[in-house]
Structures are given as C-alpha cells and as structure tokens.
Amino acid sequence: MPMLFPVLAFLLLISGCSSSGHRAPVSDLSLNKESVATVKQVNKPSDYENATHYKVEAGDTLYSIAWKTGVDVNNIAKYNNLKAPYTIYQGRNLKLRPSLAKKSHSGTVTTVKKTSSTAKKIKSSCVSEIRVQNKKEKVVASNAKEYHKHSNKPKASQINVNDKGGGKISNWRWPAAGKLSKTFSSSQAGMKGISISNQRGAPVYVASPGLVVYAGSALRGYGNLIIIKHNNDYLSAYAHNEKLLVNENEQVTAGQVIATMGDSGTETVHLHFEIRYRGKAVDPQRYLPKR
Missing domain, CATH: 2.70.70.10 (Glucose Permease (Domain IIA))
Incomplete structure (x- = not known):
C-alpha cells in the first residue's frame, strides 16, 4: 500500500506534462510537411509571391520562368539587364523584383558614388564571369531534351524573340474542341x-x-x-x-x-x-x- 502513492503521483505528473499547450501535436507537424511537399510538386505563381530571386534550372527559358513565377518577362529581363535573345545559364540567380534604391527627401533616386573595395571585387568577378560565358560556354537550345542531368557544365538557353510591341489582341480562337x-x-x-x-x-x-x-x-x-x-x-x-x-x-x-x-x-x-x-x-x- 505505501508504494501505491508514489506511483499515483508519478502518473499524475506525466499526465500534467502531456496536457501542456507548449508542444505542437504530431499530427500538425506531419500536416505541415505534406503541405510543403504539395507546394514543391506543382509550380504556382503564388509560390513565388514574396520571392526576390529564382535559380535557373535545367530546361528553363526566360519565358518558362516568367510563367512559373507570375512575373512579367519584360520585367525579369529589365531587372537582370538581359537583352534578346535572353541567354540564361543553369544555376544563375535571376532577380524577380527591382533592387532597392536609396531615395532623397525630394523623392528622386540617388546613386551612391563611393564604391567599397568589396563592391569593386564583386564587380570585377561579374565582368570576368561574363567574359567566360561569352568566350567559353556553348549556348544550346532550351528544349528540355537537350539537357543532361549528370553534366557539371552550366547549360544555357536562348530565345530569338520578335518584338511585336503590346496592345489588345482581338482574334483569339478556341484552342481545342470538347x-x-x-x-x-x-x-x-x-x-x-x-x-x-x-x-x-x-x-x-x-x-x-x-x-x-x-x-x-x-x-x-x-x-x-x-x-x-x-x-x-x-x-x-x-x-x-x-x-x-x-x-x-x-x-x-x-x-x-x-x-x-x-x-x-x-x-x-x-x-x-x-x-x-x-x-x-x-x-x-x-x-x-x-x-
């Protein structure tokens, strides 16, 4: 009989800890993992709503990236200083949003003239990278079949885009019967x-x-x-x-x-x-x- 009271006290202590509101239920944790997995399986523009950059993957073109992220292709080209035929390389981080710029009290954009030694090094490395791409990298078609997963060499894609301007299109037709x-x-x-x-x-x-x-x-x-x-x-x-x-x-x-x-x-x-x-x-x- 004397041993019964310590056992009961121990069981009550365990019960009190398990009812604490500070621990997340296991079911909630597993649900969060499933939600993340679902997002990764299907690309939706809403997945990139707050993203500032996109890493180029094998098979991407600038237009497929614009479609995936919901960002206007013209803006992506502008933010990354890309010109037609919009050559991009696998592994490159593309800006999806404009860079933040300091503004004066009058509201005009100002440029910081002083360049740090670190910034100079970064600029120099960027110039070197561009030269390497222009001289050594072979530009290949952006069709997904052209990419080799096991190759360590950066892949590139380009699209020869005809500039047709903008404006309304009035001659749409149905893309399929059914x-x-x-x-x-x-x-x-x-x-x-x-x-x-x-x-x-x-x-x-x-x-x-x-x-x-x-x-x-x-x-x-x-x-x-x-x-x-x-x-x-x-x-x-x-x-x-x-x-x-x-x-x-x-x-x-x-x-x-x-x-x-x-x-x-x-x-x-x-x-x-x-x-x-x-x-x-x-x-x-x-x-x-x-x-």
Missing part, C-alpha cells in the same frame, strides 16, 4: 485557366498567331507544355499534351495544330489553357469567342 470541364478562378489557390476535355490525341490549336517561346516538360504540374508569345503583353499556354508538334523559336498561325491532347502531368485527358497579361493570369473566356 467539353469545358473547369473554369477560371481569381482566388489565390484557384484555377488559373480553363480545362477542355476530349479524347486522347484530339488536336490542340494555336489560339492566336505568335512565337513558340517554350516547348517542353520542365515545369512541374503542367506536363508537356507549350507557351506562345503573341506580343509584349500577352502569352498563352497549352498544358498536359500527349505530343508536342512544334519547337521553340517557331512562328505559328491561328488554328495551326501544335499538339495532341493527353494526360501528361495529370490524371485525366484534357487541355489546360491559360492566358497571361503582363505576367498575370486572366480569364480566357473574356477573350475567347462565345460558342
């Missing part, structure tokens, strides 16, 4: 385009004339993807294709067959179609003719 199975949602986690369901192998058409600036499968969550530049303001994308029938840097016309419908990167056969205006997703049904 049932409209999903529609656009403006919510952060919502559908950023439309889904059109049809049989496997059904033709996928160009919605408006333009230049193919991406054709590959490097963007997670999109499967076999084609991105077309129509002008400096508008891009369109055609995802989850079975076969791609065009290549990057190819001019395409409205109604041209560019792919066949499939289920790459998804579980059902359908076309996922998006339109981006200056990097931001817009409702395609606002632009497509009624049917």
Whole structure:
C-alpha cells in the first residue's frame, strides 16, 4: 500500500506534462510537411509571391520562368539587364523584383558614388564571369531534351524573340474542341485557366498567331507544355499534351495544330489553357469567342 502513492503521483505528473499547450501535436507537424511537399510538386505563381530571386534550372527559358513565377518577362529581363535573345545559364540567380534604391527627401533616386573595395571585387568577378560565358560556354537550345542531368557544365538557353510591341489582341480562337470541364478562378489557390476535355490525341490549336517561346516538360504540374508569345503583353499556354508538334523559336498561325491532347502531368485527358497579361493570369473566356 505505501508504494501505491508514489506511483499515483508519478502518473499524475506525466499526465500534467502531456496536457501542456507548449508542444505542437504530431499530427500538425506531419500536416505541415505534406503541405510543403504539395507546394514543391506543382509550380504556382503564388509560390513565388514574396520571392526576390529564382535559380535557373535545367530546361528553363526566360519565358518558362516568367510563367512559373507570375512575373512579367519584360520585367525579369529589365531587372537582370538581359537583352534578346535572353541567354540564361543553369544555376544563375535571376532577380524577380527591382533592387532597392536609396531615395532623397525630394523623392528622386540617388546613386551612391563611393564604391567599397568589396563592391569593386564583386564587380570585377561579374565582368570576368561574363567574359567566360561569352568566350567559353556553348549556348544550346532550351528544349528540355537537350539537357543532361549528370553534366557539371552550366547549360544555357536562348530565345530569338520578335518584338511585336503590346496592345489588345482581338482574334483569339478556341484552342481545342470538347467539353469545358473547369473554369477560371481569381482566388489565390484557384484555377488559373480553363480545362477542355476530349479524347486522347484530339488536336490542340494555336489560339492566336505568335512565337513558340517554350516547348517542353520542365515545369512541374503542367506536363508537356507549350507557351506562345503573341506580343509584349500577352502569352498563352497549352498544358498536359500527349505530343508536342512544334519547337521553340517557331512562328505559328491561328488554328495551326501544335499538339495532341493527353494526360501528361495529370490524371485525366484534357487541355489546360491559360492566358497571361503582363505576367498575370486572366480569364480566357473574356477573350475567347462565345460558342
């Protein structure tokens, strides 16, 4: 009997510790891990909302990066001093946001004239790096098939972009026949385009004339993807294709067959179609003719 009281006191102590509100439940921790894993599996512009830089991966082009991050391709080029054909190298960190600049009391941007020794070294190394890239690195096509995962040599991609200016496009057409199975949602986690369901192998058409600036499968969550530049303001994308029938840097016309419908990167056969205006997703049904 005397031994019973110490045992009971010990059990009460353990019970009190386990009920403390200072420890996170195991179920909450596992849920957080699943949430992070889900974000990594599918690229969404909202994932990069607060990101200041993006590290170039194998198969990337400047346009696929703009699509992935939701940043206007013209802004990315400006922030990183890139000129057509927009050559980028695997492993490089690209700015997604403008650099912070000191402002005077009058609101004008001022430049700090004094350059530290550290800054000089950085500038010198950057110049050296540019020279190495220009003289020694071989620029290869940005098609994902061209990249070799086991190569240690930096890869580069470039797109020969025709500057068509900006402005409204009035000649959009439907990119595929079939049932409209999903529609656009403006919510952060919502559908950023439309889904059109049809049989496997059904033709996928160009919605408006333009230049193919991406054709590959490097963007997670999109499967076999084609991105077309129509002008400096508008891009369109055609995802989850079975076969791609065009290549990057190819001019395409409205109604041209560019792919066949499939289920790459998804579980059902359908076309996922998006339109981006200056990097931001817009409702395609606002632009497509009624049917």
